[in-house]
Amino acid sequence: MSRHRTGIDGEWGQVRHFFFSYARSDLVDVYLDRFYEDLCRELSSRGGLPLDSVGFIDRNQPSGTLWATALGEALAECLVFVPVYSPHYFGSHVSGQEWSAFSTRLAAHHKTTGHRPHSIVPVWWLPPRGELPPVADELQDSRDLFGKEYKQFGLKTLLRRRDYRGQYLDFLERYAEMVLEAAATPPDPHPVPDLLSLPNAFAPAERPGLANGRIPAARAGRGARKVVFVVAVGRRDDMLNVAHAELDMYGEELVDWRPYHPASSGSIVVRAQGVAYTRDMESQVVPADDSLFTLLDGPTERQCLVVLIVDPRSVELESFQELFARLDRTRSSNSVILMPADLDELRNGPRGTHLYNRLYASLGNWMEAGGGAFRGDLPSMEDFERVLGQVLIEIQGRIMRMAEVVRRVNEAGPQFRPVLTGPGGLGR
Template sequence: MEPYFFLSYARRRGPRVLVKRFYDDLCAELRQELRRLHKGNAVPFGRPFLDVQSIQVGQDWNAALCDALAHCRTMLALYTPDYFRSDFCGREWKAFEDRQRRHREVTGVDAKALIPVLWEPVQNIPSGAAHIQYDNYDFGENYARWGLRRILVADPGGEEYRRIVNLVAHQTLVAAEHFRILPANGLDLTGPQSAGPFPSAAEPAEPGSHALLLVAARTSADAHKASTDPGCHGDSPTDWNPYHAESSEPLARRATQLLEERGFTVRTEIVSDALAVTLDEARGQGQVAVLLVEASAAAAEPFNRALRAYDRSNHPGSAAIVPCDPDEAGDGARGKAYWEAVRGALPFNWAKGAGDPLPLLQSGIGSDQFDGTLHAVVAKAQNHLVSFLETSRLDALELPRITTAALPVLSTAASPRSRTGLAPPIAARPSSPLMPSEKEQEDDP
């Protein structure tokens, strides 16, 4: 089956109830349109792809994602500031754009099957996406100013929301039924050749960007007690070098140089029982934080207590990397001890990372992966931090006004209609009280 559409969006931490609501409403709209179009006859309806619903527990998420992107009829991109800061969303965008380009080269037809939906206002569209027209007069002034997400929050069953869903469904129906763009073979989103047109994780940081490195590692004295190779330890935890067979440079220094090359101001500290306070202060100052964790150190005090508290706290703007050497990456006794230590110290982050294309807990990272992993998680942690701070600011400034009255509906707004000549597919619902703004903090791509 070909998914009727692929919903591409920035995967935030926390509830995704509004994304799921839009997905369900759009699916219901399309089913009714198809029944009417085919005069009531049953027609195959390739289940539209939504990652949290379409990828089953235990399934290879990358294979499932690639298969859906390679065969879907259309792709809907939910525009948000986070979407255009997401490396993985950029990869999804490129994969589908490549399919459209190939279809155009083979058939001479521009399918226009990549359909933008303005979910939240976006100030700057990257040049790689600027050629796609996303603003439409038919969608109304509120849509252009506030985005569909806020219209949905203001009045979930309202006429304006239903009208916009109807218009999106029409665009999707036309592209899916009339063009059927060619599938892709051997699609892989993880390789460097799959990087999308959005700013990459390794691009220069914004002026004034700060990063905090927090090291949890043993010293050479501690390592000797455990009869562990002392070659990767020194007098301080910041001397730890898990890749000492390849380089004499401590990991914290390597990470500092990588981030300073991008324009970050970097500060390094050792993980302590004051970790939560340190992270709160960093967040308040707009600093992204990265924990560099030695698995063996994470399993014992003084670090285990601090790391488990961090694991429960879900600090916005932070990430953790747990490097490993080749022996720890294998199936032997050291490998088993490594993975048990990671799961034991950071169980919640371990569970949250299942199925995430880019989890904020990165474990099993070898020397050849470290640089790219550091850049990627810093970019994602920055996005989370920006989203958290923006949401906090908007909640403080706008929540009283949002919760007292629904968004005004334009007097010139057309009633729901179908350009296929069909009756409006979504039945009118009684106007419901304004939903409180839920706090969504990502994820992803």
């Protein structure tokens, strides 16, 4: 029988039995997919549950779903939290945010009722290297219940090796019963207003830098885990005076911009954050203004990724012209411009030559820079998401390499400016 209850917003709906929390670096593991499906079937069979309501995994959401919203809602109401331990898991910022959201629920339930449910039921997929973070170390280690092979090698080994098939099936039966037992006494629902803003539950306490100004190795390039999407687009009212602008693409807020409408009605900024999220990256969306140059000019070892998402028709708006002129004189290794459009098709449209010439006059240096600094070959939402995923990896690599260079230089000790002498005596 499926589990229903009143939701956070008063709506009556189906509640997932478990939330599957995994490191996105383990995304390509076919064995992980197989275990998730096996667990859903086992719980459905043992608990009399509809198969499609048993588990929540972010990869199974419909196209156009708001990633952070969907995950937040599931974490706010699921009955059991299933973290999948692996060498990647505790280094995953996203997984740490998911754990933080569910832990907040447990704390709120304890404060209200005086009872703290045992609703986190871990799976040791591959034993993590080193010590567990404190939030995980506080949980009871149940590995001894499933045999020495599981404890030594982890569940993945039991699943992939034929000679351990019996141990895997035994684990699946016992673990499903543990999840059903935990689901019988879940924590009360608790809203997750903004999953992307939550702290990483696995992050160590911040330690101050060294007195001589050196950067600790663990912190070098930390900005490479964060991307800021800077969006240059006019509001619907602004576009009324732009010839041939399709007004259905625009709204009052950044999130309203839908450049691929009607082929895709998705918000470009929401889809961009979804791409960042699946790559374990924090993200933020801001409008294009003078604060952009603070992001581009930050210290190398602290730089975050900056992705400018530019509406080609924004070059027609006076409010952006000075900004683009300054941007065109700026270079930065931590940034890229993405233009969600097909520029070749745009040139052949009404006033296309005029618009392209305005665009080239505004951002021509970026368009000719090479190295992927400017991408306007994005005719569909699928192309945008694919290219964005690629450029995030490329910029991230640049930042990490630059941060490592800075760290190595600083490790040599304080750097002093040379004292120059000349005909006039000591240089100043």
